[in-house]
Amino acid sequence: MKSTIHNLGLAPFITRAASKQTYYTIRFLADRERAADAYRAYAYFRWVDDVLDAEAGPSPERREFVQRQKSLLEECYRGESPRDASPEEKLLVELIRHDGEKNSGLQSYLRNMMAVMAFDAERRGRVVSQSELNEYTRWLASAVTEAMHYFIGHYCYSPHNEARYLAVTAAHITHMLRDTLDDVQAGYFNIPREVLEANHIAPQDVGSDAYRAWVRGRVQLSRTYFEAGREYLNQVENPRCRLAGLAYTARFEGVLDSIEREGYLLRAAYPERKGLGAIVRAGGSIFTSLIFHRGTQPVLQPAPARQRSSR
Numbered sequence: 001m002k003s004t005i006h007n008l009g010l011a012p013f014i015t016r017a018a019s020k021q022t023y024y025t026i027r028f029l030a031d032r033e034r035a036a037d038a039y040r041a042y043a044y045f046r047w048v049d050d051v052l053d054a055e056a057g058p059s060p061e062r063r064e065f066v067q068r069q070k071s072l073l074e075e076c077y078r079g080e081s082p083r084d085a086s087p088e089e090k091l092l093v094e095l096i097r098h099d100g101e102k103n104s105g106l107q108s109y110l111r112n113m114m115a116v117m118a119f120d121a122e123r124r125g126r127v128v129s130q131s132e133l134n135e136y137t138r139w140l141a142s143a144v145t146e147a148m149h150y151f152i153g154h155y156c157y158s159p160h161n162e163a164r165y166l167a168v169t170a171a172h173i174t175h176m177l178r179d180t181l182d183d184v185q186a187g188y189f190n191i192p193r194e195v196l197e198a199n200h201i202a203p204q205d206v207g208s209d210a211y212r213a214w215v216r217g218r219v220q221l222s223r224t225y226f227e228a229g230r231e232y233l234n235q236v237e238n239p240r241c242r243l244a245g246l247a248y249t250a251r252f253e254g255v256l257d258s259i260e261r262e263g264y265l266l267r268a269a270y271p272e273r274k275g276l277g278a279i280v281r282a283g284g285s286i287f288t289s290l291i292f293h294r295g296t297q298p299v300l301q302p303a304p305a306r307q308r309s310s311r
Helices: 002-008 010-018 020-029 032-054 060-077 087-097 105-123 130-151 166-178 180-186 193-199 209-233 239-261 276-291
Strands: none
Touching: 010 020, 010 032, 010 087, 020 032, 020 239, 032 060, 032 087, 032 105, 032 130, 060 087, 060 105, 087 105, 105 130, 130 166, 130 193, 130 239, 166 180, 166 209, 166 239, 193 209, 209 239
């Protein structure tokens, strides 16, 4: 393992171990001069998330860890150089050292993802409100979208309209549905408190009629925002950025297909979406979208409620 880290570097090693899709997206699609920082950006928060998941529930250690990371972020943007940073924390230090743009997409990514991690550290083991979940997903969608545009085709045009974050929002809603059973076991509840109270159900009652009705609504919302998100991506100038966005979202739409076929009864895993067939089907969808790319502007409603981060 040490030789692998030495050959790849810490950030690419963490990235490849956690997500081969992310690793190869950065390797082949990221702007060459920003690829190293793209690995650092993903790897740093992958490490933070893993540390938070290692604890069984809310604890002083979790809060202290998150507070240290938030303080490190602020220190670095003030131009200070922390002396006791761990190898993983040095990924963040290097990222900010390379960020010379005012209000950059990188800074948006870092601050929004830090908010996501802080929320996760506090919500484990408790049911949260719809407004909290809304804010949570806004942070996540803003972070992922701005990182994509910062690292891929950063010099090219992309629309700044209300559709900008919808593709990632839809992917995240789908991700949370897909991981519901695992998240419940870990103490993360992605259904809002208001829905549970109104229907007199618990977060574990995924087989109930009320829970399945809520899932159906989330699936329909995701479909709407995926469609709007594709329209947005079709207006992005850089083809590599369009490809990355379409690849990110395409893999989640098959999960929606499975959920619909099974009557909105969620199951523990959807492994078929990771196989060769899923890749081929997603590739065909992406190819079609790239070839028949249009410049129309969709009419949209306000951004939807959001849920837990892509873990």
